[in-house]
Amino acid sequence: MIKLLNIFISFILSILTFFNVTDLPQDEGMDDGEEIVISGVINTEESSIENTEPEEILIPSTSNWWEYPTNIEECSRNGNDLLVLVNKGNQLPSTYKPTDLVKASNSGIRRGESYLLRSIIINDLKDLIDDATSDGIDLSIVSAYRSYSTQESTYRYWVSYNGGCVSCADKISARAGHSQHQLGTTLDFSSNEIGDSLGSQFTNTKASKWLVSNAYKYGFAIGYPQGYESVTGYSFESWHYRYIGKVNALEMKSSGMILEMYLRGKN
């Protein structure tokens, strides 16, 4: 009887997950003036049911996965710390801005050269790009550092885009201070395979598959993986990667945890 009930609950959750991840073009936020190529096509070939299983214990929540908690706290670690937890419950100060921002062009990226990233990630990013290129993989950058004020305007854009639907925006865009992009260690990848566009069409590219297999070797981790919406609070974003350093990324990979849970354990 309990088994039947579990199957029924899994079925209902899979239906809910399906509609949540297919209702919108996705981005955790886009910069003003950024080239925006909206794709309504979401990858539904891979079922998220299997991926949710390890975290099922976290799913039965009284709140909806995209909602913010009532008690939002300031991040316990400084914004400069590679392991600072930034999520819906932990906010960066509006005044936080990395002091070592440099242009992404220093990494040798083909496109997205003018986006800003912290200098400490450049060497590893350069190695990632060089090795990807050697493997016949093309990568570009379509977003990186976002200031607090840019996050404000980005979030307003997505609320407006969704006809004032706040919950719709909260599934795909962070409110100001809650975006990993404020850290200067987070970037959104694209590829010439999809014309350097930003969004869900990236999921099925060779570039995306290469990153899934290799990004950790260079210190990068995907921020919002598929099937973990109830844990991260965001829809799946195949393009959104955060740098945490090679040692940490390897430790995270070995632990089997997603970035959100790994950082919760460190904060």
Ligand SMILES: [Zn+2]
């Ligand atoms: Zn992003």
